[in-house]
Amino acid sequence: MMKRKIMTIVLSIILISTFLPKIQVLAADNSLKKVKSKETLVVGTSADFPPYEFHATLDGQDEIVGMDISIAEKIAEDLGVKLEIQDIGFDSLLPALEVGKVDIIISGMSASDERKESVDFSEVYYIGGQNIVVRPSDNEIYTSKDDLYQKKIGVQTGSIQESLAKEQMPDSSILSLSKITDLILALKTNKIEAIIMExxxxxxxVANDNGLATFDGGFELQEDEQGAAVAVKKGSASLVTAINQSISTIKENNLTEDYLKEAGELLKESQGQDGQEDSKPKTIINYWSYFAKGTGYTILISVLSVFFGSILGVILSLMRLSDRKLIRLPATAYVEFVRGTPMMIQVMFIxxxxxxxxxxxxxxxxxxxxSLNSGAYISEIIRSGLNSVNKGQTEAARSLGMSKKTAMRYIVFPQALKNIWPALGNEFITIIKESxxxxxIGVGDLIFQTKIVTSLSYRGIAxxxxxxxxxxxxxxxxxxxxNHYERKMNHDQI
Known part of the structure; x- marks a missing residue:
């Protein structure tokens, strides 16, 4: 009798754990309603993948265009909402979708079985095939994937091409990078022998770069590896249904051909190849606005991070110097944790x-x-500076009737600041570079804008x-x- 009750309980738990999540997902499917209520469809993409999605200058403004963007515009139009594009690294698109940063992903993404475990997909809207890109000098040497036996090949991180390389080219060495432009640069600088691309x-x-050549890779493709689909958050059946209606309209009217043609024209125009006789390919100078925008963001991020990081650093340093464990231990734990984890992980976690x-x-x-990362390092710099001041200075100040707080502010800290100024300067410079x-995560800083220019200009080194x-x-x-303020402090002390 007891065993029967135990079995009944176990079976009940198994049934509940199996079907309850599905019931909850179905009950909580307000994905379409959510998009319509906020009147905006946020689309995640990696805009370094022409003609699917890429940056182009239109009427003096930088815009993300391409076949996928035209499809996104069609979906947004059918839903009756505005369209918002988020340019994120390809390998960060799925995490962005899962946490709700974007509503859907349109980025030439294949609906593989592995991806279906974490997200849902629409119907396939375009079938392109898989090619291999090589240097023109190697075009006769490599004619299929089999010729790249034990060679180093490049793929985009998290892409279907990465899976194909691992499965069908196991003897080749694989270099995975998040941006196609970085892979192109690696190919041109002989770091890799070929790139697998849509x-x-x-x-x-290849059409816009004489330094590249391409051919069909001869890959054996499964049904889910032969086309691009729209990715949505798991359990978004209503949104998938609406998207499929738009895709059905696109297929019935063969709109993908029009979208591809328009993308090709925009791509040529962005290269200064608009068909006019006097048109010339753009030089790097023509992309100055991208560098200026990126520099502005880099300065903004650095200045604000230095400001908030310095405030946090002062607070943490004083906490670490406290005699009370309840105050000292949390600050110590924070500093050690931040210094013991990569900033990239911290950025992605936030x-x-x-x-x-x-x-x-x-x-x-x-x-x-x-700011949080810099605060930990600045706190250690300040703490070491405060400890470097002779304790006799504090004792002398206290003997003159100063409080501990006043002595710290007017006697100890000014002397500590002089001692730590070079180290603080190094930290500020490091922030500019590490920002x-x-x-x-798609912030348009100098590095982000550089990758855009690389994608637009098809130049890697410049x-x-x-x-x-x-x-x-x-x-x-x-x-x-x-250095100017350091000399000034030394002069004032003299």
Missing amino acids: KPSAMAY YFAVGYLINIPALASGIIAV SIVSI PLAVTMVIYFILTFSLTKLL
């Missing part, structure tokens, strides 16, 4: 994990993450050279400013 994207890059509870914009998430990590010069100017100028 056929339309490969054709677009944007995705914390963003799951509170919808924090990408720029704000980047500033918060860099580039925020580009992984945009990097310009970016290096800009970073040097920023850090060198800050160094001179810090």
Whole structure:
């Protein structure tokens, strides 16, 4: 009797755990209603994949265009809502969807079985095929994937091409990068021998870059590996149904051909190849607005991170110097934890994990993450400076009737500041350079804009050279400013 009761309980738990989540998902499917209520469809994409999605300058403004964007516009139009595009690294798209940063993903993404475990997909809206991109000098050497035996090949992180390479080219060495533009640069600089890319994207890059060649890779493709589909959050059946209606209309009217043609024209126009006889390919100077925008964001992030990081650093340093364990231990734990984890993980945690509870914009998430990281390092610098001041200074101040707080403010801290100024300066310079990590969540800083220029210009080295010069100017100028105040402090002390 007892065994029967136990079996009944076990079976009940299994049934509940199996079917309850599905029932909850079905009951909570307000995905379509949610999009319509906020009157905006937020689409996540990785805009380095022409002709699917890429950046182009239209009427003097940077815009994300391409076949996928046209499809997104059609879906938004059918839903009667506005369209908002979020440019995020391809490998960060699925996390962004799962935590609600975007409503759907349209980025030439294949509906693989592995991805279906975490998200739902619409019907396939386009079948492109898989190509291999190589250097023109190797076009006769490599004619299929079999010719790349034990060679180093490049794929986009998290893409279907990465899965194909692992499954059908196991003897080859694989380099996974988040941006196609980075893979193109790796190919041109002989870091890899080939790139596996979606056929339309490969054709677009080859058509605009004489330094590339492409051919059909001869991959054995499953049904779910032969086309691009729209990804939505798990359990969004109503939204999928609405999207499928739009895709059905697109297929019936063969609109993808029109979208591809329009994308090709915009791609040529962005290259200065608009068909006019006097048109010339654009130089790097023509993309100055991208570098200027990126520099502005980098300065903004750095200044705010230095400001908030310094405030946090002062508070943490004073907490660590406290005699009370309840005050000292939390500060110590925070500093050790932050210094023991990569900033990239911290940025992604703030944007995705914390963003799951509170919808924090990408720029704000980047500033918060860099500030929190910098605060830990600044606190250690300040703490070491305060400890370097002779205790006799504090005792002398107290003997003159000063309180501990007053002595710290007017006697100890000014002397400590002089001692730690070079170290603080180094930390401020480091913030300028390390703030580039925020580009992984789509913040338009200098690194992010550099990748856009690389994608638009099909040049790999020149945009990097310009970016290096800009970073040097920023850090060198800050160094001179810090040195000026250091000399001033030494002069005042004398």
